[in-house]
């Protein structure tokens with residue numbers, strides 16, 4: 001499963017980056033805040049420009065979440081049950097975009113554990129896209145020609161309930177001896193690789209200087225041409241797009257690509273939009289990928305508004321993914337016929353560049369399968 005930042009420990013840190021990273025997470029081993037006083041503290045943190053403080057103070061307690069959002073205690077009880085398998089984690093800056101008292105809020109649905117997650121549904125598995133069978137080293141996965149993906153971190157800023165890696169054994173991968181160096185060696189020894197995707201978890205949970213160390217090691221591998229970062233952090237905590245991060249990424253020899261993950265226009269408030277534009281202004285290509293999710297974005301108005309808002313933020317609406325059939329997420333699935341119909345409607349409503357490619361990942365295939 002994706003590991004909450006408060007459960008990060010030394011064995012999960014990338015070699016040779018362990019000592020410095022430890023300090024970044026040393027303050028995260030704390031119990032969920034439930035007192036009025038600590039809530040006050042967390043509200044203050046929401047306004048902070050310090051993204052690491054926001055990571056540390058993220059909400060982990062379903063009762064606290066429901067209290068803050070004026071939701072009934074019965075929802076908190078269900079969330080406690082479901083969160084035993086995939087813990088709740090949501091930063092305060094995201095909480096502020098969720099409507100109070102609305103159990104159907106599309107942002108809430110993405111982060112609130114519910115009883116449906118406990119259902120065993122045929123066809124839904126722990127590794128729906130074949131991550132485990134595509135491993136070249138403990139943290140290096142390759143599915144497609146010329147590109148490989150590094151599991152750079154085992155933590156995220158949020159736990160999306162539909163995450164296709166919610167059962168991934170980050171602990172095992174990140175505990176393998178010299179896993180970081182083995183991945184870099186494999187990349188350096190394979191001249192057919194042109195692009196490395198940093199993924200996770202979320203690579204941007206790494207502090208800037210640690211991320212820079214990795215980027216610099218990739219930058220000197222002569223056959224690489226691009227580095228791509230898959231991240232939801234600029235959407236969750238836009239303050240993560242720091243000047244140092246922008247300097248490091250835009251200063252590389254490698255062309256830099258950032259693929260963010262937003263599913264609903266309400267996620268893209270002014271702060272998020274500002275952060276995304278700052279990436280573009282530094283010459284970084286920025287794309288968005290969404291997941292088609294029942295009760296979140298499976299209607300024309302929402303998808304059209306999402307594309308429009310992404311373009312306002314200078315982001316290309318690149319992919320709309322059919323849900324990966326991961327155990328615990330069946331209640332989010334939208335039939336592909338419905339997805340195709342929505343894309344057809346989008347084509348009538350928007351210019352072509354604003355219509356994402358509707359794709360599905362099939363384990364073992366040489367590329368994503370375009371559905372529409």
Ligand code: SF4
Nearest residue numbers: 156159160163201232
């Ligand atoms: S941010 Fe990405 S990797 Fe992390 S839980 Fe969400 S979908 Fe999964």
